[in-house]
Amino acid sequence: MTYRDLWLGAGLAVLSALLYLVVIPAGITIPSGVRSPVMSPAFWPNIIALFLLAMSALLFVRAAIAWNRGEIVPHKSADVDEEEKQAGWNGQIRAIAVIAIMFIYYWLIIKIGLVPASMVTLLAVGLTAARPKIWLLIIATPVLPMLLYLFFYKVANVPIPGGEWLMFP
Numbered sequence: 001m002t003y004r005d006l007w008l009g010a011g012l013a014v015l016s017a018l019l020y021l022v023v024i025p026a027g028i029t030i031p032s033g034v035r036s037p038v039m040s041p042a043f044w045p046n047i048i049a050l051f052l053l054a055m056s057a058l059l060f061v062r063a064a065i066a067w068n069r070g071e072i073v074p075h076k077s078a079d080v081d082e083e084e085k086q087a088g089w090n091g092q093i094r095a096i097a098v099i100a101i102m103f104i105y106y107w108l109i110i111k112i113g114l115v116p117a118s119m120v121t122l123l124a125v126g127l128t129a130a131r132p133k134i135w136l137l138i139i140a141t142p143v144l145p146m147l148l149y150l151f152f153y154k155v156a157n158v159p160i161p162g163g164e165w166l167m168f169p
Helices: 002-028 043-069 079-089 091-112 114-127 134-155
Strands: none
Touching: 002 043, 043 079, 091 114
């Protein structure tokens, strides 16, 4: 563990708490006709924010315990840095690439719809990993967005946004 883990856990915990307590309630309007909390538009954003809060708190607690035991190191060892360099892209380039992909994803949703845009984006984000598993990406890229589409369209009766160029039923 490093000091970066301690600060990362604390910072993400604060940001996810703000997301859950301020951003989601202010940004998502819940219609009065929603009977089940599961069908509320704020349900999944709240679940994701709480999951992020739990994981960041876990990271913070784990790093704090390591710090109290004296097991925390100021920085990574040279061996770990060399291993990351050999693995492919470094973390900053991957983060910038994923942010750029998200902007492209937003544009693609408008043009080709949510499901095909999700397929393309899932593949692109998967390829930014240090060691992407191509076989897993080939399987997951079409399957996951289609399963989500089928669930929301057939089970939950929620229309999925189509695009200007491509429409789903």
